[in-house]
Amino acid sequence: MSSSRATWWQSAVVYQIYPRSFCDANGDGIGDLPGILARLDYLRHLGVDVLWLSPMFPSPQDDAGYDISNYTDVDPVFGSLADFDLLLAEVHRRGMKLVLDLVVNHTSDEHPWFEASRRGRHDPQRDWYWWRGPRAGMAAGAPGAEPTNWASAFSGSAWQFDEASGEYYLHLFSRKQPDLNWENPQVRSAVYRMMRWWLDRGVDGFRMDVINMISKDPRLPDGIVGSVGSSGFGDGSPFYICGPRIHEFLQEMYAQVFAGRDAQLLTVGEMPGVTVEQARLFTDPDRHEVDMVFQFEHVQIDHGIDKFHPTAFRLVDLKASFGRWQAGLAEVGWNSLYWNNHDQPRVVSRFGDDSDRYRVRSATLLGTVLHLHRGTPYVYQGEELGMTNGVFGSIADFRDIESLNYYAAALAGEGSGAPQPGDPLADETAGGTAVTAAGPGRQPDDSTVLAALRRMSRDNARTPMQWTAGPHAGFSSAEPWIGVNPNHRTVNAEAEYADPDSVYSHYRRLIALRHSHPVVARGSFTMLLPDHEQVYAFLRQLDAEQWLVLGNFSAADVAVPLPDAADWASAELLLGNYPTGEAIGSPPDAPAPARSAELWLRAWECRVYRRTAPPA
Numbered sequence: 275m276s277s278s279r280a281t282w283w284q285s286a287v288v289y290q291i292y293p294r295s296f297c298d299a300n301g302d303g304i305g306d307l308p309g310i311l312a313r314l315d316y317l318r319h320l321g322v323d324v325l326w327l328s329p330m331f332p333s334p335q336d337d338a339g340y341d342i343s344n345y346t347d348v349d350p351v352f353g354s355l356a357d358f359d360l361l362l363a364e365v366h367r368r369g370m371k372l373v374l375d376l377v378v379n380h381t382s383d384e385h386p387w388f389e390a391s392r393r394g395r396h397d398p399q400r401d402w403y404w405w406r407g408p409r410a411g412m413a414a415g416a417p418g419a420e421p422t423n424w425a426s427a428f429s430g431s432a433w434q435f436d437e438a439s440g441e442y443y444l445h446l447f448s449r450k451q452p453d454l455n456w457e458n459p460q461v462r463s464a465v466y467r468m469m470r471w472w473l474d475r476g477v478d479g480f481r482m483d484v485i486n487m488i489s490k491d492p493r494l495p496d497g498i499v500g501s502v503g504s505s506g507f508g509d510g511s512p513f514y515i516c517g518p519r520i521h522e523f524l525q526e527m528y529a530q531v532f533a534g535r536d537a538q539l540l541t542v543g544e545m546p547g548v549t550v551e552q553a554r555l556f557t558d559p560d561r562h563e564v565d566m567v568f569q570f571e572h573v574q575i576d577h578g579i580d581k582f583h584p585t586a587f588r589l590v591d592l593k594a595s596f597g598r599w600q601a602g603l604a605e606v607g608w609n610s611l612y613w614n615n616h617d618q619p620r621v622v623s624r625f626g627d628d629s630d631r632y633r634v635r636s637a638t639l640l641g642t643v644l645h646l647h648r649g650t651p652y653v654y655q656g657e658e659l660g661m662t663n664g665v666f667g668s669i670a671d672f673r674d675i676e677s678l679n680y681y682a683a684a685l686a687g688e689g690s691g692a693p694q695p696g697d698p699l700a701d702e703t704a705g706g707t708a709v710t711a712a713g714p715g716r717q718p719d720d721s722t723v724l725a726a727l728r729r730m731s732r733d734n735a736r737t738p739m740q741w742t743a744g745p746h747a748g749f750s751s752a753e754p755w756i757g758v759n760p761n762h763r764t765v766n767a768e769a770e771y772a773d774p775d776s777v778y779s780h781y782r783r784l785i786a787l788r789h790s791h792p793v794v795a796r797g798s799f800t801m802l803l804p805d806h807e808q809v810y811a812f813l814r815q816l817d818a819e820q821w822l823v824l825g826n827f828s829a830a831d832v833a834v835p836l837p838d839a840a841d842w843a844s845a846e847l848l849l850g851n852y853p854t855g856e857a858i859g860s861p862p863d864a865p866a867p868a869r870s871a872e873l874w875l876r877a878w879e880c881r882v883y884r885r886t887a888p889p890a
């Protein structure tokens with residue numbers, strides 16, 4: 275976070291751990307801190323530099339820990355502070371770092387701060403949250419009397435009526451996640467005190483949850499109706515995404531928490547809806563706000579009216595987005611690079627091909643293309659194994675509040691759950707006839723909504739880590755809190771660890787490339803063939819060293835129409851994802867058209883070439 279040493283994280287790779295699903299050491303079916311401790315050598319061997327721990331703080335677990343009731347302790351389900359201190363010491367002893375999840379846009383409604391605030395209108399901590407009376411001219415508690423028409427991210431209104439005080443409190447996420455009022459300086463200093471407490475304990479930084487939502491427009495205007503799916507609610511995001519005081523708050527946080535600390539720290543802000551221009555301001559090191567942000571463009575590229583109305587994925591759209599972010603933060607600021615986290619479906623199932631034939635190829639292709647962009651890569655647990663989306667039979671198999679609320683709202687005909695005309699999922703489940711696509715208000719049959727959840731639910735990321743082919747995938751000795759993917763019999767760490775052609779071994783090679791070749795961390799980025807529907811191609815260059823990264827996002831052979839293809843075809847091949855033994859260019863079967871080209875790629879193939887840049 276400080277000037278000259280700011281670059282350490284430019285050649286680092288971060289590994290995200292979702293404690294509930296990583297490794298269960300005490301046999302209660304829920305992952306825990308001693309389980310993470312038991313797997314540190316696996317992570318060290320993978321080569322990652324920083325571990326990001328999703329929340330392990332005391333929480334009623336309404337939103338799987340992102341609803342915190344005590345910021346300076348560990349939830350007993352995950353262990354104790356002593357377990358945490360031992361884990362931190364062992365992470366550091368292995369030369370890695372550990373960053374925590376900072377969830378301060380909201381607390382749990384069981385946090386003492388909120389319990390005080392809801393005691394009554396005159397409680398000294400009332401103003402620590404957003405309380406408002408009913409909409410003018412409306413009776414408190416009456417439908418539509420909410421102070422604004424904003425939707426919650428988890429379906430329904432963003433306001434909860436409190437009978438006792440006759441007022442409403444704001445919750446952009448679940449009812450049990452009331453938003454903190456950052457306009458109140460006491461709130462801010464309480465948060466900074468807590469952050470310093472963890473840094474003093476040796477933590478190496480923070481991933482900051484929806485941190486660009488902490489500044490709201492205090493006028494709390496209504497949002498435009500009809501842009502939040504068809505829920506009838508208004509889109510309040512223009513009034514809380516990157517709000518009026520966001521830069522002031524982040525600079526104050528830097529001054530109060532990070533300034534003057536000589537530890538090599540990392541901060542990454544999760545920022546739904548952030549633009550390239552805003553990200554340049556947030557990540558400009560001279561502005562002392564955050565080191566990097568998580569932007570959402572590429573993980574919303576297949577969203578229709580909402581994430582549960584997914585549309586077909588188009589490579590040119592993905593390249594357009596990545597190309598803009600690479601160019602936009604080339605001179606100032608810095609990109610994070612991620613396909614997966616605990617909120618996104620598994621990328622190999624989403625943008626790749628998770629069939630047995632192409633799972634390994636497409637998983638290694640996706641990893642290669644992402645990791646060789648300019649920015650700091652994040653690996654989400656199981657991504658390094660090519661784990662796929664889960665298997666969910668009925669709604670009973672889901673656990674995620676966003677999915678369960680969406681299902682309930684959809685079946686009640688509320689919100690945008692109701693299938694829309696031409697909605698691919700409606701067609702898919704109704705055997706192609708759009709009979710169920712009857713528009714808003716009509717009860718969809720649950721198979722339509724279930725199909726949407728199977729594809730996009732966050733639970734796809736939260737199935738237990740697959741350590742072995744054995745019972746419960748070696749995650750636990752007991753029945754896990756959420757179903758294990760049956761493909762753990764073949765897709766597991768034990769099988770992949772020593773297999774040179776596994777996804778795991780390929781990720782090790784990718785991470786080693788970033789550690790050993792400065793061009794990966796610091797080289798310039800140039801997108802090639804932006805309009806090609808199948809090929810992802812780009813150059814990285816540092817001084818005279820030039821790398822070409824190629825990826826075929828399809829199962830069909832493809833020629834790579836580059837002007838200097840012949841030269842590249844004879845350049846040094848640094849990395850590929852086809853068995854090293856199989857020579858390129860000697861096709862076993864009848865030549866396909868593509869194969870006559872100087873440079874062509876097989877199904878889901880990726881290649882990385884290196885040469886000395888030809889004189890300009």
Ligand code: TEU
Pocket residue numbers: 337340341377427447483484544546581616617676732
């Ligand atoms: O996620 C914020 C966020 O943008 C997601 O909730 C997103 O809206 C949703 O997943 C898209 O479907 C952060 C955390 O990563 C998430 O797990 C929490 O649920 C949320 O904040 C509230 O803390």
Ligand code: CA
Pocket residue numbers: 298299300301302303304305306351
């Ligand atoms: Ca456990």
